[in-house]
Amino acid sequence: MSFTCKHLSIATGEHMLVNIDFHIAHSMALVGQSGSGKSLTLKALLGMAPQRLHVHLDYEAPFALERGKSVGFVPQNPFTALSPLTRIRAQFFHPEPELFCAMVKLDPVLLDRYPPELSGGQLQRVAIAMALSHRPKLLLMDEPTTALDAATREQVLEMIKQLQEELGLLILFVTHDMHSAALVCQEIAILNAGEIVERGEMASLVAAPSHPYTKALLAAGFATRGFRQ
Ligand SMILES: Nc1ncnc2c1ncn2[C@@H]1O[C@H](COP(=O)(O)OP(=O)(O)OP(=O)(O)O)[C@@H](O)[C@H]1O
Ligand SMILES: [Mg+2]
Numbered sequence: 001m002s003f004t005c006k007h008l009s010i011a012t013g014e015h016m017l018v019n020i021d022f023h024i025a026h027s028m029a030l031v032g033q034s035g036s037g038k039s040l041t042l043k044a045l046l047g048m049a050p051q052r053l054h055v056h057l058d059y060e061a062p063f064a065l066e067r068g069k070s071v072g073f074v075p076q077n078p079f080t081a082l083s084p085l086t087r088i089r090a091q092f093f094h095p096e097p098e099l100f101c102a103m104v105k106l107d108p109v110l111l112d113r114y115p116p117e118l119s120g121g122q123l124q125r126v127a128i129a130m131a132l133s134h135r136p137k138l139l140l141m142d143e144p145t146t147a148l149d150a151a152t153r154e155q156v157l158e159m160i161k162q163l164q165e166e167l168g169l170l171i172l173f174v175t176h177d178m179h180s181a182a183l184v185c186q187e188i189a190i191l192n193a194g195e196i197v198e199r200g201e202m203a204s205l206v207a208a209p210s211h212p213y214t215k216a217l218l219a220a221g222f223a224t225r226g227f228r229q
Contacts, residue, residue: 003138003170004060010040010194011054018044018194024138027164027171029181029202031217032191038174041191042140045172046073063137068093072136076143078127082115088126092133100129103167105159121152128160138170145180157183178217182206190214 003024010018018037022028032038043049044057046067063070075081082091089097089111101108104125110118118126124144131139144160145153161184164171175181181188182202189199190213198211209215 001062001137001168001170003172005045006058006060007056008041008044008058009054009056010037010044010049012052013054016194017053020189020191020194020196022189022196022199023187024170024172025187027161027173027185028187028189029173029175029185030189030191031175031178031181033176033217036191037194038176038191039142042073042142042172042174045138045140046071061138065138068134070137072131072134072139074124074127074131074139074141074144077147078123079115079120081127082123084115087112087114088118092130094133097129097133100133103132103163104129119152120148121156124148124156125159128156128163132163132167136169138172140172140174142174143176144173146175146177153180154183160184178206178220190217 005020005022007021008018009016018040020041030038030041040049044055045065048067049055059065065071067073094100097111098108101111106122106125106129110122115123145156148156157180163169171185173181173184186202188202188205189196190211192213198205198209198214205214206218209218
């Protein structure tokens with residue numbers, strides 16, 4: 001199973017905001033700085049781009065893109081995506097949320113708590129479990145670990161990688177952080193001002209980046225933490 005975006009363009013009346021194509025064989029990181037078009041790309045794939053924008057999407061996949069069914073979504077900040085006044089269990093669409101707690105290594109006891117009673121890392125696991133409860137084929141993740149502290153982030157990233165391998169999900173992982181991207185994904189596309197300037201296998205691109213923008217991102221992302229896969 002793979003997903004090919006043959007062409008995606010998102011434009012206002014005057015400007016082209018995103019104009020890309022890509023292929024996801026396993027897990028692809030879409031990396032770019034703030035304003036490069038990462039979230040707009042995900043919104044367009046979910047069919048949720050702002051109505052006044054012009055979206056053109058042409059894709060090839062063994063499933064139809066349907067949000068909440070074949071396509072799951074994990075937001076950047078799970079706390080804003082959950083109602084604070086409703087127990088977590090009641091916010092699942094699935095009758096047996098326990099099934100998905102095991103997948104994300106979340107204690108099922110937490111299902112009967114309210115979101116403000118959980119830590120950021122626990123909430124992010126809840127958000128991922130909720131996305132998995134729709135049994136998606138393609139999981140879109142928008143900076144899923146940016147709000148977490150460094151140690152928790154590494155645990156959640158490792159878990160996402162394992163989920164991809166165990167469930168055979170396709171993952172599109174949006175981030176501005178090359179380090180996170182390299183921990184989770186086998187493939188990478190570098191987005192700059194709405195265009196993909198470089199793409200390839202993660203390991204080879206990290207070892208030998210050719211575009212100056214990729215080199216700058218790598219220098220920023222690995223300067224202090226180093227690369228490990
Ligand atoms: N509804 C909209 N109408 C017009 N322009 C928009 C709209 N939404 C976003 N844009 C523009 O599209 C570009 C990409 O925005 P997007 O939210 O996709 O960035 P991003 O890569 O997700 O950035 P960040 O890392 O800050 O989340 C930006 O220049 C933004 O101003
Ligand atoms: Mg964004």
